[in-house]
Amino acid sequence: MKRILTAVAALGLAGVLAACGGGGGDKGATSANSGAATIQVGSVYEPQNLDNTAGGGQGVTEALNGNVYEGLFKLTDAGAVEPLLAQSQKVSDDGLTYTFTLKPGVKFHSGKALTSADVKASIERVTAENSKSARKSNLEVVKTITTPDDATVVVQLKQRSISFVYNLSYVWVVNSQAKDLTTTEDGTGPYKLGDWKRGSTLSLTKFDGYWGTPAKNAGVVFHYYTDATALNNALLTNAVDVVTSEQSPDALAQFDSNKSYKVNNGKSTTKLLLAFNDKVAPFNKVEVRQAISSAIDDKKLLNSIWGDYGTPIGSMVPPSDPWYEDLTSVNAYDPAVAKQKLAAAGLPNGFSFTLDTPNYDPHPTAATFIKSELAKVGITVNIHTITPDEWYSKVYQKRDFQATLQEHVNDRDVVWYGNPDFYWGYSNPQVTKEIDQAEQAKTTDEQTALLKKANKTIAEEAASDWLYLYPQIVVASSKLSGYPVNGLNAQFYAYDIVKN
Numbered sequence: 001m002k003r004i005l006t007a008v009a010a011l012g013l014a015g016v017l018a019a020c021g022g023g024g025g026d027k028g029a030t031s032a033n034s035g036a037a038t039i040q041v042g043s044v045y046e047p048q049n050l051d052n053t054a055g056g057g058q059g060v061t062e063a064l065n066g067n068v069y070e071g072l073f074k075l076t077d078a079g080a081v082e083p084l085l086a087q088s089q090k091v092s093d094d095g096l097t098y099t100f101t102l103k104p105g106v107k108f109h110s111g112k113a114l115t116s117a118d119v120k121a122s123i124e125r126v127t128a129e130n131s132k133s134a135r136k137s138n139l140e141v142v143k144t145i146t147t148p149d150d151a152t153v154v155v156q157l158k159q160r161s162i163s164f165v166y167n168l169s170y171v172w173v174v175n176s177q178a179k180d181l182t183t184t185e186d187g188t189g190p191y192k193l194g195d196w197k198r199g200s201t202l203s204l205t206k207f208d209g210y211w212g213t214p215a216k217n218a219g220v221v222f223h224y225y226t227d228a229t230a231l232n233n234a235l236l237t238n239a240v241d242v243v244t245s246e247q248s249p250d251a252l253a254q255f256d257s258n259k260s261y262k263v264n265n266g267k268s269t270t271k272l273l274l275a276f277n278d279k280v281a282p283f284n285k286v287e288v289r290q291a292i293s294s295a296i297d298d299k300k301l302l303n304s305i306w307g308d309y310g311t312p313i314g315s316m317v318p319p320s321d322p323w324y325e326d327l328t329s330v331n332a333y334d335p336a337v338a339k340q341k342l343a344a345a346g347l348p349n350g351f352s353f354t355l356d357t358p359n360y361d362p363h364p365t366a367a368t369f370i371k372s373e374l375a376k377v378g379i380t381v382n383i384h385t386i387t388p389d390e391w392y393s394k395v396y397q398k399r400d401f402q403a404t405l406q407e408h409v410n411d412r413d414v415v416w417y418g419n420p421d422f423y424w425g426y427s428n429p430q431v432t433k434e435i436d437q438a439e440q441a442k443t444t445d446e447q448t449a450l451l452k453k454a455n456k457t458i459a460e461e462a463a464s465d466w467l468y469l470y471p472q473i474v475v476a477s478s479k480l481s482g483y484p485v486n487g488l489n490a491q492f493y494a495y496d497i498v499k500n
Contacts, residue, residue, distance in 0.1 A: 037499040038219045039480070042231050042240035044247055045490065046224040047202070049182035050193075052172060053125050055132045055392070056182070058409060058490040062244060063202055063222050065491045068109075069172035069187035072100055072119065072153075073165055077484040077493065079320050079411065081166050085114065085173055085188065095160040095442070100153045106211040108175045109185070109192040116147035121176035123155075123168075134410055135170040137419060138163065141439075160440040162447050166412070170489075190215040190495045200224060204494070215495040216482065235261070241480050241499060244492050246473035249307045255475050266485035267320045268472035269411040271313060272362070274370065274465040276403050279425035282351055283402065289462035291341035293331035295377045301369050302468040305362050309471035315459040316414040318469055320488070322444065323414075323451040327459045338377045350378025356395055356404040359385050363405045366467065396423045407470070409490050414451065415439070417458045426463040 045059035052060050052069075066074060072086040083089070085106060090099040106114040123145060126133040141164065144156040157164065175186035185193045190210045194203030205219040223240050225231040228248035234240045236254070246252065246263075255261040274292070276283040283289055302310045311319070314327030342348060357367040364385065371381040386394065395401045418435030420427035431454045438450035472487045482496035 037217050038221060039217050039242070039494060039497045039499060040240040041220055041222045041492070041494070042225065042234050042243040043222050044225055044228075044231065044245070046199070046222075050185055050196075051181045053128070053131045053133045054182055059224075061490045062487075062492045063204070064185065064187070064189075064193075065172070065489075066189065066493045067191045067204055067220070067495065068185050068189045068193060069174065070189050071169050071171050071173055073169040075166075075169040075488060075491070077486045077488060077491075079486075079488055081169055085119075089165070095162075096157045098155045098157070098164065100155070102151045102153070103211065104151070106188050107209055108178075108188055109207055109209075110175060110178070111209070112175055112177065112186075113150075114173065114188060115150040116153045117150070118176045119153045119173055120145045120147055122173045123171055125174065126171050133170070135167050137422075138167045138415070139171070160442075162441050162444070163412070163415075163439060191219065194219065194221075213495075216498050217494070220494045220497075235475060235477075238477070242474065242476035242483055242497075244474060245487060246475050249305075249309055249471075249473075252473070252475070260478055262476055262478050264474040264476070264485040265309065266472035266474060266487060267318075268311075268470045268486075269318045269320060269488050270407055270409045270470040270472075270490075271316060271318065272366065272467040272470065273316075273406055273408060274366075274403060274467055275406055275424045276462075276464060277399065277401050277425050278427065278463060279399075280402060282345065282347060282353075285345045286461050287341045287345035288347065288351075289465070290331050291338040291345065291377065292374065292379070293462045293465045294334045294341065295338035295379070296370055296373045296465060296467070297333045298465075298467050299333070301366060304369065305365060306468075306471055309473060311469040311471070313466045313469040315455050315466055316408070316417065316464070317451075317455050318411060320486075321412055321414070323448045323455060325452055325456070327456065330456075330459045331462050331465075335377055342377065342379075350380065352380035352382060353402045354382045354384050356384050356386055356391065356401045358391050358405060359387055366405055399423055399425065411488055414455050414458065417463055418454065424464060426458070426461075428457065428461065428463075431457050 045062050047059035047063060048055060048057045050056055050060055070084050074082050074084040076082060085103055086100045087103045088101045102114060126136055127139050127142060141157050141159060141161045142155060143158045146154045173188060178186040190207055191204035192207045194205045196202045202222045206215050231243060232248060232251045235243055252263055255263050276289055278284060299312050302312060312328050314330050317324045342350060355367055357363050367383045371383060374381050395404050415435050416422050417426050418432045434450045434454040438447045441447040474485045476483055479500050480497060482498050484493050
């Protein structure tokens, strides 16, 4: 029996999420007019709070990104970056000055008109000292933000940043006058927040004053579950119309063989990492990290949890990133090589270490598997199970760990290996230089070539062990159309969903 996942991590660097149980709330209207239907969504990703700069986690992104909040730019489900609240942009010849003109007639849900001051304040929320945003470090390139008039934002950068517009797609534009955004909202999106019944449901209602194309449905209700069987039963009994991310691979057969449902195998960006603290012994030795990577049968682990779903991955770069290369042959499974590497590191008899393991699936299962695999080459693993809050404090903030397990959901996040101060402590001056050069590249071809080079070194030096890439399985009623299937960065755009 393959392991059933019952909870999920938030962004490893942006706080953590503990999915709350439930499933309930009022079933929305489902009239023959698809525009009058309320879409019922099943998920295990309940937000921790509603602020994506305050550790709201994966659930807040899924429910609110693009639905309640919008940015100057939008990352589509296919991974392209498109203008949203930005009417136009101009970039100076030296690539250091960006001038954005805002779309006219945009209002927040409170009725306040969008101005450049709101955009400035929203970027500054992401880069603030206490921010837990996933893109905080990427936007530290911002030098100054000025607002010459209500419709114009001018951003001066410290240095050229080819990813600047892409990173802006992560910045939610929020009413600068709004208060307590952990429990309330004031965005510009096609939906406004309805009721949030913690542990049960979160509802979004259609915003009649939306500046753009209105949502094609009357609203959305997210139903939250901690049990995969209960989630699937909700779909089978029509309590929900779609499951954003299927957590029980063993249960898929009942949907595959039923014409009332459609199983969509999308493109995931979520990597399960065995992250070493590369600054502490013995993980400061490349040979030790290589030995561990070669000692673990990643394919067997993936199959034990996901069966035929999911993808082996040899680096931090998923296939949907422009600089992807198949590096699964690097430090591939080979216990004999693992023993040779340990001997080369001066540890022919192995060693012992503590593995800090989040207490939600699949981490305990993966930790037990890793312990068994490493024992075969003489390495003793002491599993230390911790809560999500403990992980964030102990591992991410204090760097008080030897090795840990964690999920990273973002695309284009290999660049964090260029930061020696990131929690895993990987430091290679040449890699840092190449990643910096890639960010300052004048063309995407130049950027891609440099990131491929850096990524290959990162993989060869086993900066981490990338265990596998999660599948992204969306299961929906066959009556539904217009829902996203890839879930890049955990987003789930609901406004095009139609129920026939």
